[in-house]
Amino acid sequence: MFSSFRIRSISLAAALLATAGAAQADYLWLSRDGAAAAARVGELDKTPQPAASVTAPRAFLADGKDLPLTVEADRVRIPGAAAGTDLRAVASRVTGENTLTQYQARWGRTETKAVNDLELVPTEPNGNTFKLVWKGNTVAASQVNVDTAEGWRRVLKPAKDGTVTLTTPFPGLYVLEVTARVNGAVTVDGKKYEEVRHTATLSFDVPR
Known part of the structure; x- marks a missing residue:
């Protein structure tokens, strides 16, 4: 069994971002099995979306070194x-006529520095308190909705410094997810998108 923590809505101090809608969205999340890892699209407790539904997947370490990958069915x-x-x-997907979603996933909580544009970062190695970072700047979450596979749900509020803290009462895989919207349009490969969303996840295992 596993637990999943999903941060569904945030308000960001940075002017570039606005909170996404309340509707639940798919995300990209990572899991590991020893030296092998896998990225899946969808929600942790549901059947994964086809891996081919995203474009330009890339896997890399904190130093930017690319890792080889193979796109399989799921x-x-x-x-x-x-x-x-x-x-x-990271990967991207067109999720509407004029909407582009940029997926950004992280596995592990040993590093305290963000690498992705939007990333949840532990305030100390392997800790349970996290800050949200947008392009190197710390921004505050306004609300954290917590779901688990066992049906345990909570709504967490941030501390005064904007960080969020969770407990890990169950062993297994945890996924933290946050989605934000960028103010302004963007053009990719000649196509203009009026709305750009960033969906970021942080996943890790809690041992039994």
Whole structure:
């Protein structure tokens, strides 16, 4: 069994971001099995979306070194991720006529520095308190909704410094997710998108 923590809505101090709508959205999340890792699209407790539904998948370490990957039916397999290291993966998907979603995933909580544009970062190695970072700047979450596979749900409010703290009462896989909207349009490969969303996850295992 596992537990999943999903941060569904936030308010950001940075002017570039606005809170996303309340509707639940798919996200990209990472899991590991020793030196192998996998990225999946969807929600942790549901059947994954086809891996081919996202474009430009990339996996890399904190130093920016790319890792080889293979796109399979329901996952992007990452065979060369050494155990004990934090890992990132990114991809994008057109989720509406004029909407582009940028997926950003992280596995592990040993590093206290953000690498992705939008990332949840532990305030201390392997800690349970996290800050939200947008392009190097710390921003505050306004509300954290907590779901678990066992049906345990909570709504967490941030501390005065904007950080969020969770407890990990169950062993297994945890996924923290946050979605934000960028103010302004963007053009990618000649196509203009009026709305750009960033969906970021942080996943880790709690041992039995």
